[in-house]
Amino acid sequence: MVRARPVPPSSPTLTHARVQPLRRRAQFEAVLASPPMVQTAHFALHGRLWSADDAAWRATFGAPGPWLGLVVPRRWARRAVTRNAIKRQVRAVAALHPPPAGAWVVRLKRAWPTSEFPSATSAPLRRAVRAELLQLLAQRLPQRLTAHRAQEPAC
Numbered sequence: 764m765v766r767a768r769p770v771p772p773s774s775p776t777l778t779h780a781r782v783q784p785l786r787r788r789a790q791f792e793a794v795l796a797s798p799p800m801v802q803t804a805h806f807a808l809h810g811r812l813w814s815a816d817d818a819a820w821r822a823t824f825g826a827p828g829p830w831l832g833l834v835v836p837r838r839w840a841r842r843a844v845t846r847n848a849i850k851r852q853v854r855a856v857a858a859l860h861p862p863p864a865g866a867w868v869v870r871l872k873r874a875w876p877t878s879e880f881p882s883a884t885s886a887p888l889r890r891a892v893r894a895e896l897l898q899l900l901a902q903r904l905p906q907r908l909t910a911h912r913a914q915e916p917a918c
Contacts, residue, residue: 782857785832785866786872792839793823794832794868801903803895805873808904813864818841827859832868845883849892869899 785791799807813827814820824830833850840846861867880888 764791764806771863772839779870782829782831782854782861783826786832787823789823789828790866791832791834791868793820794866795834795870800890801861801867801899801907802872803899805875805892805895806899807870807872808867808899810862810867810904811865812908824866827864829857829864830866831857831862832866834868834870836871839871842883845888848884848889852889852896856893856900860897860901862900863908869896 785794794809794811797811799808800810801808811820816828831854833853835846835849840849848869857869866893875888880891882888914917
């Protein structure tokens with residue numbers, strides 16, 4: 764029997780701009796050139812807010828809106844099934860909590876311990892990854908951005 768997935772009460776695509784994927788090497792290099800904005804135990808979030816004044820920025824990214832790239836190296840997730848599961852979790856959390864207009868790269872920076880998570884796609888691993896991504900995108904990033912805006916001089 765096939766079960767339908769539950770539909771969230773309010774669709775994020777209706778209220779927010781669609782998160783576009785980073786595809787070109789120049790886009791990744793432009794974002795990864797900056798230090799991580801926020802970090803958790805296993806993930807780092809690099810990012811730049813949208814800048815309409817910067818011509819190189821417009822040439823690299825084109826339209827404004829949230830752009831999201833994923834870096835899940837084989838060094839930290841040996842199995843392809845694990846890398847793909849982590850990427851699916853990042854996309855799902857970004858759909859629920861879209862970052863502001865700009866370019867963002869979520870980078871896996873440490874391996875998940877195989878002693879705790881022996882299966883590549885176990886439910887405990889999925890829950891742990893999702894919890895850490897929610898902390899990264901839904902809690903720490905908004906806190907960092909509000910702190911950053913508070914430090915900007917008023918015109």
